[in-house]
Amino acid sequence: xxxxxxxxxxxxxxxxxxxxxxxxxxxxxxxxxxxxxxxxxxxxxxxxxxxxxxxxxxxxxxxxxxxxxxxxxxxxxxxxxxxxxxxxxxxxxxxxxxxxxxxxxxxxxxxxxxxxxxxxxxxxxxxxxxxxxxxxxxxxxxxxxxxxxxxxxxxxxxxxxxxxx
Amino acid sequence: xxxxxxxxxxxxxxxxxxxxxxxxxxxxxxxxxxxxxxxxxxxxxxxxxxxxxxxxxxxxxxxxxxxxxxxxxxxxxxxxxxxxxxxxxxxxxxxxxxxxxxxxxxxxxxxxxxxxxxxxxxxxxxxxxxxxxxxxxxxxxxxxxxxxxxxxxxxxxx
Numbered sequence: 220x221x222x223x224x225x226x227x228x229x230x231x232x233x234x235x236x237x238x239x240x241x242x243x244x245x246x247x248x249x250x251x252x253x254x255x256x257x258x259x260x261x262x263x264x265x266x267x268x269x270x271x272x273x274x275x276x277x278x279x280x281x282x283x284x285x286x287x288x289x290x291x292x293x294x295x296x297x298x299x300x301x302x303x304x305x306x307x308x309x310x311x312x313x314x315x316x317x318x319x320x321x322x323x324x325x326x327x328x329x330x331x332x333x334x335x336x337x338x339x340x341x342x343x344x345x346x347x348x349x350x351x352x353x354x355x356x357x358x359x360x361x362x363x364x365x366x367x368x369x370x371x372x373x374x375x376x377x378x379x380x381x382x383x384x
Numbered sequence: 385x386x387x388x389x390x391x392x393x394x395x396x397x398x399x400x401x402x403x404x405x406x407x408x409x410x411x412x413x414x415x416x417x418x419x420x421x422x423x424x425x426x427x428x429x430x431x432x433x434x435x436x437x438x439x440x441x442x443x444x445x446x447x448x449x450x451x452x453x454x455x456x457x458x459x460x461x462x463x464x465x466x467x468x469x470x471x472x473x474x475x476x477x478x479x480x481x482x483x484x485x486x487x488x489x490x491x492x493x494x495x496x497x498x499x500x501x502x503x504x505x506x507x508x509x510x511x512x513x514x515x516x517x518x519x520x521x522x523x524x525x526x527x528x529x530x531x532x533x534x535x536x537x538x539x540x541x542x
Contacts, residue, residue: 222446229442237439242432255445262449263456318428337426338433340401362388362418369421372428 220262229258232275239339240282243330245323249289257281279339280349283331290327317375324371329364336361390418400426464538471534478523 220228233254240250260281261274269277322330328350335341335349346361347354392412396419399405413419 225446226442229445233439233442234436237437238433238435241437247437251440254440255448258445259449259452262446263453318432322428322432333425333429337397337401337422337429340398358389365421365425368428369424372424 225262228271228274231271232278233258235275235339236278236282239279239334240286242322243327243334244286244289245319253282253285253289256285276341276345276349279335279341283335283349284351286327286331318372321368321371321375325364325368328360329367332357332361332364333368388418390416390422392416393419393422396422397426400430467537468534471530474530475527481523 236257237250237254240253241247244250244253257278261278325333331350332346335346341349343357343361344354346352346357352360392409396409396413399409400423413423
């Protein structure tokens, strides 16, 4: 890949990949590091000829593995269920914070699954390839992650209503 | 038993993703608990995805990748040299011992000891004479093996 084609590919793929890394990791500098690492690995890897869509899937796979490796090293745990709720703030900001907090309470693997399925629109086979999980277990894992986030989002909405009363 | 799957959940998430929610899909999502979760989670995540976070410049990443590729190429090019250096050091360390065991080596050792005034032949006194033959065979086999391995490694690198 020459510099011009890399620039074009980067402009098309980097915003999506960066949003994925940023939202799942919740850490901007870490997301930037992983973005750089993912592209460097893509460029230095001896890959067979593949189209742009396959290259993007491969990038997401590298990024997913990088996140898993970093999380193993950092031993970061998701926010606990009884994490103290904020007491005041503008309603719109409050809502946003609640949503962020709900997402951060999930495990990294759950965040990855949900993002790949509902933002990237990946099917179960693509999710299995990106995460290294078994194809047959994706449906159940996705269901559990979705149920957990939905419960957290609903709980956040009801507690916000109570606070505003 | 709780339902974990609905046939229409893919349609619901696809409709949210593409922004083409029809009244039928919406009314189904309101009634079906699985699709209600899909709609809630998918709407939230897609709202999150609307944020346009600034990304690092492509130049930086391209330069970093180029610099890494150069470093990797240098490391790869130097690997056979490093390997041969190790072989050379082992060969050098073993050479007095081998020289003292072989008949030709003993002649050389005698010549060197006369020239340098060093008693190199006394090395051979460390081993009993009956042990010479298997030791020589073993040394020859080891040398051939090392040469073979290094040649194979060099060929593989090329």
